[in-house]
Amino acid sequence: MRVAQVLVDVTVPPPNPTYYNNNVTCGLSVFSGVPTIVGLNFGILASVYSQESMTQAAALAKQFSELGLFVNVVGETLMPGVNLTYSAADAVDFDGVVIASGAENIFLNGTSPLYPLGRPLEILKNAYQW
Numbered sequence: 001m002r003v004a005q006v007l008v009d010v011t012v013p014p015p016n017p018t019y020y021n022n023n024v025t026c027g028l029s030v031f032s033g034v035p036t037i038v039g040l041n042f043g044i045l046a047s048v049y050s051q052e053s054m055t056q057a058a059a060l061a062k063q064f065s066e067l068g069l070f071v072n073v074v075g076e077t078l079m080p081g082v083n084l085t086y087s088a089a090d091a092v093d094f095d096g097v098v099i100a101s102g103a104e105n106i107f108l109n110g111t112s113p114l115y116p117l118g119r120p121l122e123i124l125k126n127a128y129q130w
Helices: 002-006 051-066 104-108 119-129
Strands: 041-045 070-075 096-099
Touching: 041 051, 041 119, 051 070, 096 119, 104 119
Parallel strands: 041 070, 041 096
Antiparallel strands: none
């Protein structure tokens, strides 16, 4: 109908109440309000070989947990502050991811005997694509 209004020599039909109404499907509309982030799974990709990375990951994990998110810090090996390894992690585990400062080398180099070749970058790319 809106398209017909701007066309020359076209009679605009009156609105049909069958199709133009205020009916909504409860809980399915993107316009019914934005849900909160509470309860989402969040991954912090870090490196156990960088103190800066582990410090930032711990601070972010604390802040996100206080907001009601379920946080997993991902590192090369399990240690205090890391609860998931790159070899066990997958992008489908997370609703969002962030890379801690100091962990850049694991995405650039991508080789380690502690996880499959290119695994950290694969997790990051898949998280972005999904």
